[in-house]
Amino acid sequence: MVRSYMERPNAIILAVVSAEHSFAQQEVIKLAKDIDPTGERTLGVITKLDMLIRGSEEEASYLRLAQNTTNTLRLGWHVLHNESETPRDTRLKGHDKPKPSFFEIGTWAALDRRIVGAEALRYRISRVLREHALRRVPPLLKQLRSTAKIYQEELSRLGMPRTSTAEQRQYLLKVSRGFSSLISASLDGFYRDPFFGASDSQERYANRLRATIQHALASFESEMRNTGQQWTIVESSPSVALSLNAITRERYIREVQVKMKHNRGSELHGTYNPIIVGELFRDQCTPWTRIALAAKESIMDIVHQTILEAVNHVAAEETALYIFEFINNRLEALRDGLDQKVAELLEPHVNGNPITYNKVLLDKVKAKQTKRNKTTFTVALSKLLGFPVTGTASNIPSGVKGTDILDLITEELENMSDLHGINTAVDYMESYYEASSPVYRASCEIRVPLTA
Numbered sequence: 001m002v003r004s005y006m007e008r009p010n011a012i013i014l015a016v017v018s019a020e021h022s023f024a025q026q027e028v029i030k031l032a033k034d035i036d037p038t039g040e041r042t043l044g045v046i047t048k049l050d051m052l053i054r055g056s057e058e059e060a061s062y063l064r065l066a067q068n069t070t071n072t073l074r075l076g077w078h079v080l081h082n083e084s085e086t087p088r089d090t091r092l093k094g095h096d097k098p099k100p101s102f103f104e105i106g107t108w109a110a111l112d113r114r115i116v117g118a119e120a121l122r123y124r125i126s127r128v129l130r131e132h133a134l135r136r137v138p139p140l141l142k143q144l145r146s147t148a149k150i151y152q153e154e155l156s157r158l159g160m161p162r163t164s165t166a167e168q169r170q171y172l173l174k175v176s177r178g179f180s181s182l183i184s185a186s187l188d189g190f191y192r193d194p195f196f197g198a199s200d201s202q203e204r205y206a207n208r209l210r211a212t213i214q215h216a217l218a219s220f221e222s223e224m225r226n227t228g229q230q231w232t233i234v235e236s237s238p239s240v241a242l243s244l245n246a247i248t249r250e251r252y253i254r255e256v257q258v259k260m261k262h263n264r265g266s267e268l269h270g271t272y273n274p275i276i277v278g279e280l281f282r283d284q285c286t287p288w289t290r291i292a293l294a295a296k297e298s299i300m301d302i303v304h305q306t307i308l309e310a311v312n313h314v315a316a317e318e319t320a321l322y323i324f325e326f327i328n329n330r331l332e333a334l335r336d337g338l339d340q341k342v343a344e345l346l347e348p349h350v351n352g353n354p355i356t357y358n359k360v361l362l363d364k365v366k367a368k369q370t371k372r373n374k375t376t377f378t379v380a381l382s383k384l385l386g387f388p389v390t391g392t393a394s395n396i397p398s399g400v401k402g403t404d405i406l407d408l409i410t411e412e413l414e415n416m417s418d419l420h421g422i423n424t425a426v427d428y429m430e431s432y433y434e435a436s437s438p439v440y441r442a443s444c445e446i447r448v449p450l451t452a
Contacts, residue, residue, distance in 0.1 A: 006032070015029060015045065039075075040074050042074075045077070046078070079116055080118060178314035182195055189210040209306045213302055220298075229285070230287060233252050253426065256280065260273065277425055280425065286350075292345070296338050307331070311324045354436075372423070
């Protein structure tokens, strides 16, 4: 019971210790330090000073304690003189008037008169309580206002008495209108109601449905752009640090060769079966399903949380529980609908054949082939000339003839022709992926918010 009183933040702890016992062994000190470790609201009182041997180390230790140089407390220490052999009525009078003969001679004469005797203690406790009350009143008032506001909101949610069916219907109609107003504002991005909190605070940011969904879709777009492809095809270079899903073009070409071999149809040697492009593309966009479903779940969690907060805001706790249970059944139907929508958006990409009438596709393929051919010719020509070929004009060594350069180009073209079909298929797959990924991301960004 004593501990429960001491733990109250508005209470002052009066820690009374007896000088006839060792300071470290007194239970009240251990308890006070445990509850008020900084000594912010503890006032120490030392009694039975007459039990100490004058000039002893123990007396010096208690003097330092009284001077607040050891075991420091913000409110400090106070000392009392109790004469154990004096009759009870005499001792009580002694509390009211400290004996000058004890505190004015010897070690205790060094103490400030304001921390000596019962009369000074009475005045000191009164002053400490007054200052503590003044210091605690502002936060206490703030806490009371906050609590009152919570109860006022709860009373507002409870509404008028609902003893009849008509009154109950009227209350539910009021709740329905309040809920619809909050959700409409949340979807439209008009966050003026206190339900949405301040713009510079995270406290009620989750209630801002449009903002949180926009953030979720931005994360979805970023993940699709950065990790949407199964493989990141890079040129073989020892200086390139490969990521987890990176694969050199040389290795990828070898894997495609195997697939093309297994997909041979009626095409001529050196060409390729067109369906290989679709197979390569479907393999490349494998992560799309996982990313899309994760984004869908994220959005559904956002919607679920916002609706729960909105219901709790407009209805009393007991009523809100049943209202949300009713709405949650509709949310599950919405979740199933989103699953179907995600499957619908993915269907042409993961199961269909590549098809587009966008001429940008051909431009992308041509750009890839031009860049690769230029790199191949540059390396070969640099090897022939004996120095790196750059964008600036260089003198051709006298030993190199024009026919040498022509032969070099012809040889490289012949080497390239062996892998022409494979390289072209890979170029079309990469170009089609680059053209399709933004379209898929955009379709998700448009449809998902409207569905939610």
